[in-house]
Amino acid sequence: MRYNFDFASLQEYWPEFLRGALMTLEMTVIACVLGLVIGVFCAIGRRGKRKWLATLCGAYVEIVRNTPYLIQIFFIFFGLASAxxxxxxxxxxxxxxxFNVGAYTAEIVRAGMDTIHPGQIEAAEALGLSTPQIYWDVILRPSLERVYPSLSGQFVLMMLSSSVTSQISAEELTGVANSVQSESFRSFETFIVVAVLYFAMAMLLKFAFHLFGQAIFPRRRRLGTPL
Incomplete structure (x- = not known):
């Protein structure tokens, strides 16, 4: 069986591919920024002294991590519409x-917080630092520095997982690919192009996260620690 590749027939669809790629990146940036904020507060809540808050944050994390991402999309898009x-x-x-990346981020950040020795917190309290100062300077900043590679990896994975949103007709890269292959009848070539674009975006994000990590964590740069 021989297959004749015809990528030339897809040239007219390049503006659509680029539009879908840009939307994928836009969705990823918004989701990761908001997800990081949610994850940090959820991690603090799980480690706090308020039992009801720790239980609520724990339930959120476990529900998200133990249900399919596709079901979460259907619940928010179709379920809320029914309500x-x-x-x-x-x-x-x-x-x-x-909603999804916030739960995974919460666990990554909480793991980083757990690496902080209690003696450091006690020393900060003895010096008279306020609770916000302790959380930011003693707990949160060192924790984020230690788990930054895991966080950046999770955000790249979120970008790749965004392809599932095509199931609700989101016009991101996979959604565009579905339209292109149905019009051009070149499914094999279409998804090869899409795979290459996803790979390129993943490499771009990894490089961007590397530069960002070098900028905000200068100590890791001086030590030559990979980010």
């Missing part, structure tokens, strides 16, 4: 991504 709250496709897709 009378119909969200635009883009908003539903990004909200699901935020």
């Amino acid at each position: 009378g709250l119909k969200l635009p496709i883009f908003a539903a897709a990004v909200l699901t991504m935020v």
